[in-house]
Amino acid sequence: MANSQIESGAPITLQELYPSSPFYMEARSLRVTGLLKRYSVETAIGVIEDGEKSLKINTQHLRDVSFRVGSIYQFIGELHIEPNNEARTGRNVDGIDMNLYRKTVELLRRFLEVEEDNRNMVE
Numbered sequence: 671m672a673n674s675q676i677e678s679g680a681p682i683t684l685q686e687l688y689p690s691s692p693f694y695m696e697a698r699s700l701r702v703t704g705l706l707k708r709y710s711v712e713t714a715i716g717v718i719e720d721g722e723k724s725l726k727i728n729t730q731h732l733r734d735v736s737f738r739v740g741s742i743y744q745f746i747g748e749l750h751i752e753p754n755n756e757a758r759t760g761r762n763v764d765g766i767d768m769n770l771y772r773k774t775v776e777l778l779r780r781f782l783e784v785e786e787d788n789r790n791m792v793e
Contacts, residue, residue, distance in 0.1 A: 687702070714728060
């Protein structure tokens with residue numbers, strides 16, 4: 671029987687999403703944040719950007735989220751290499767300091783690595 675538990679989305683920056691990245695795996699659960707550059711109501715497809723990187727997001731399953739081009743959004747969902755990434759949840763995060771967010775993601779990742787190393791030493 672397949673594991674039906676939904677994984678939490680690993681917080682990443684769009685700069686970390688490239689083919690040789692450990693996060694670039696089909697159906698990997700991710701949390702991404704970026705500026706909404708384009709959005710089509712007809713297809714429910716949006717494009718977010720962070721710096722020079724962009725990502726296409728399928729929002730068809732999201733309810734109660736009002737999309738405004740130029741606002742910053744955070745999405746959690748599974749990565750699909752082709753054709754679109756499907757968001758499980760999304761929210762407007764206007765006002766977020768993206769530089770501070772990137773630093774926070776990096777520090778969180780380091781902390782979790784240390785915690786994992788500590789757990790492995792105890793076992």
